[in-house]
Amino acid sequence: MSTAVVQERVRECVNDVVAAPLRITAGGSWLDAGRPVRDAEPISLAGDDAIVEYVPGDLTLTARAGASLAEIARVTSAHGQWLALDPFGAAAGTLGATIATGSAGPLAHAFGTPRDNVLGIEAVTGTGDVVRAGGRVVKNVAGFDLTRLFTGAWGTLAVITEATVRLRARPERDETIALALPSSDAMEAWLAKLRALPFSALALELLNSSLSRALGLGERAMLLARLGGNASSVRAQLEAMRALGDATPAPESTWRALAEIEPAGAAVARMSAPPSRLHALWARLAHLDAGSYAHASVGRGIVRCIHRASASTPVSPWLAHITHSEGTHIFERLPESAWGTVPARTNDPLSRAVRAAFDPRRVLNPGILGDIS
């Protein structure tokens, strides 16, 4: 769907030609994330998936919002490069959805989240205006930063139609290892040692035992580490990791399997705290239910809990445990009925003013962020 068509659709809503607001979609695989959007007409960016410009020497790529992460990976890997964003979910997920939801995965440990990797955006605001923010170069402070504003706004300010992202060279070596975690009373000191290593891994992710088992890594809770660099650097990194436990090689495909592990209908929440408190957060959250999955980013201090509902494990005790815990909690997916029981966090006056400025008629994804939208 071209930008002009998106603009036309938004203007129809704004001018009351059509009554129903818009539900922005593309790949369709992430539609159960976020609060429910009710009584809206879908506006799909699927098919508007061209790679608009890719100059490998500049390490930047511009693509339409409907381009899938898998396609971007295919095109860039031919030049030894990648978009270092690996959000949880299917590889068919689109660039637009990744940016709109601010989704990131294990690689955020080294490369940050979409806000750190998006250089520019073209979008249609809820007033029906086509806006370009940022640019196609890697450094840019011209004007107020609408790129950051639209990134992670869940489509409630503008429909992202195109984006330019920063690429990185794939490291010469990219090796994944798994290490068994120590007992829970040794975790604090062990994590401190891990954080103090004199290099930055590409990713450091804790896995609870259910998840280790599901990924074919054995019966114990594990650390999954991804190390990158040239040959001698990776050799030294592996040696340093072995000082922390028995390291066994794991296939790179483990990361993709982890990204796609959550079953349809699972409830997913993220809890975060300063990295120095991760051991406490992990102890509390790693085993909320028999069989539920949990994993955690060591560098970012985020535990992600995946609850698989069944007759013996209903969602409400899980939910109550999370909402009553300390720390910051963010819900990704919940059964529709459960959303009403968790407070919307984006409801401060400034956010309301921003929403009112960019989508005064609330025609874009109304409800997805709660009261504000």
Next chain:
Amino acid sequence: MLARPSELATYSSDGLPGYRLRPRLAVFPTTKQQLIDVVRLLAREQTPFVARGAGTGLSAGALASGEAVVVGLNRLNKIISIDPVNRLAVVEPGAVNVTLTRAAGAHGLHYAPDPSSQTACTIGGNVAENSGGPHCLKYGVTLNHVIALEVILASGEIITLGNASGEVDGYDLLGAFIGSEGCFGVALEVTVKLTPNPQGVRTMLADFMSIDAGARATSAIIAAGILPAALEMMDGPTIRAVEASIYAAGYPADADAVLLIELDGLDAGLDADVHLVEQHCLAAGARTVRIAANEEERARLWQGRKKAFGAMGRIAPDLVVQDAVIPRTKLPDVLREIATIAARWQIQVCNVFHAGDGNLHPNIGYDSRNADESRRVGMAMRDIMNACVNAGGTITGEHGIGLDKLEYMPLIFSPESLAAQCALRDAFDPERRANPGKVVPVHSCREWRGA
């Protein structure tokens, strides 16, 4: 508080020549509560104001005129806390950049953004400008290092943006605030990430007989997937200015370009990357590639780069430092075009810049008392901006728009895009009293269409 014209002279300009505006008053709160009281008083009096740090900005962004009051933050310079375990620091907005890095040094940490003015500029100013610096090629700009801000809006309301102890939900208002050039509010406290000092550092100097060769070496290194901590270029006129000054760094005075390249990280593997960089430089035509043998030599190589502006300042009464970014593959073309522009307007351009990012800094020395020369400098600046925009670039990479680049904003943004930027500003400061008249041309701030 300063009110006499003679006292206000210091606050009538910043690091960019050619602009002088006198504020009505300048006030210098010494505590956070005083700053809050001042902003609330200004709100009651409906008075516009301009927050100002060290005044090292290069876009005339911290100037105030008419009724506007300068709120100087340089006395709010405390480092409030350092958390070495979580690698965080909380500072007041007037804390000087390098002071934080020095304080963090005791823990083997540093604050990564390192603008050339880091010995004077403040963290609050860095937040306002989203400052970069040579090492942001690898480590990112201010945006990537600030995780929370306590802010007082122009209305006097105090809000927290971001989250110092976990993930952030909702709109990225922290990201929107960083780089808003003082138009969205005043930072009361800034929480930043600290970065571990690298285990090993190698600093190299490659010299070339043409700018073109240096630009090609830069493109080759980036395209090869090596990510240096810094990759800086200086052209012949800059080299000679540095070498003739007290900051002489031992650059070959007959070279037409040098690249200052720094690699850092784990000791293991560093020399392999040094060797690769050396090969790319030699293949592009480098005469010699020198590797600093010790910390003293490394510091000397960097001094030439960091003090290049000072060295050029000795040559002409005034120096205007330009700032633009282009796609890195366009470096050879655009540098050639800048040379043509310099010849056309009969001016001397010195190029000293962050080549790895494609962030150009053409510097023009001139005498602002000479009206004809000033006019030619202005025309050359405009042509350089156009050349960068035509190459797919942007009009500022780290110095900001301020007053100086307002006229160029329509070159890269449509009226709708500029109006949307105004709408964002209005959400933070509906009365437009914080740093009025900066960043977005006033005529672009038509009534946002709405519905």
